[in-house]
Amino acid sequence: MTGWEPLPAGRRPASPASRLVAPAATLAVVGAAFAYVGSVDPNEPGHYPVCPLLELTGVYCPGCGGLRSAHALAHGDVAAALGANALAVLGFALFAGFVVFWVVRILRSRPVTVPLRSPHWWVLGTTALIFTVVRNLPVGAVLAP
Numbered sequence: 001m002t003g004w005e006p007l008p009a010g011r012r013p014a015s016p017a018s019r020l021v022a023p024a025a026t027l028a029v030v031g032a033a034f035a036y037v038g039s040v041d042p043n044e045p046g047h048y049p050v051c052p053l054l055e056l057t058g059v060y061c062p063g064c065g066g067l068r069s070a071h072a073l074a075h076g077d078v079a080a081a082l083g084a085n086a087l088a089v090l091g092f093a094l095f096a097g098f099v100v101f102w103v104v105r106i107l108r109s110r111p112v113t114v115p116l117r118s119p120h121w122w123v124l125g126t127t128a129l130i131f132t133v134v135r136n137l138p139v140g141a142v143l144a145p
Contacts, residue, residue, distance in 0.1 A: 019106045023099055030095070038074025042067035060135050062087055062128040065145025084145045087131045 040047050053061045065085035072080035073092065081089050098114070105112045134140035 016107055016109075020103065023102050023106065027099060034070055034074050037067055037070045042071050060132065060144055062132045068145060083142075086143060087128065 042048050051064050054064055066088040068084035069081040069088040102112050135143035
């Protein structure tokens with residue numbers, strides 16, 4: 001069902017409030033995760049597991065510094081968040097934009113679809129790979145956590 005077909009006889013459309021349950025629950029879970037990371041400092045050792053790639057090879061993965069970045073954002077420090085993991089900050093911003101898109105589409109009774117095709121995944125993977133390589137080079141040291 002794409003959201004444009006007529007409803008079967010005897011079925012009423014869902015109310016906007018009931019359609020907002022999914023984005024509200026998503027925001028609640030993400031908010032709880034940010035609250036936890038904001039209250040339990042990842043800069044102090046022993047609270048979170050160590051990145052296995054960093055531990056075994058000394059190479060920063062694209063996620064290294066993501067928890068420190070989320071902690072800094074939870075405390076309103078955007079500069080520190082960007083310094084810990086700029087790619088994570090971009091991901092957080094894209095997620096926030098998607099949630100706004102999601103809610104607006106629901107309120108306008110439009111279907112919410114984001115068809116990710118093969119080129120999109122290639123761009124995401126290439127971006128993560130380039131970010132990983134650059135942050136591990138001396139010239140990209142500013143991107144290292």
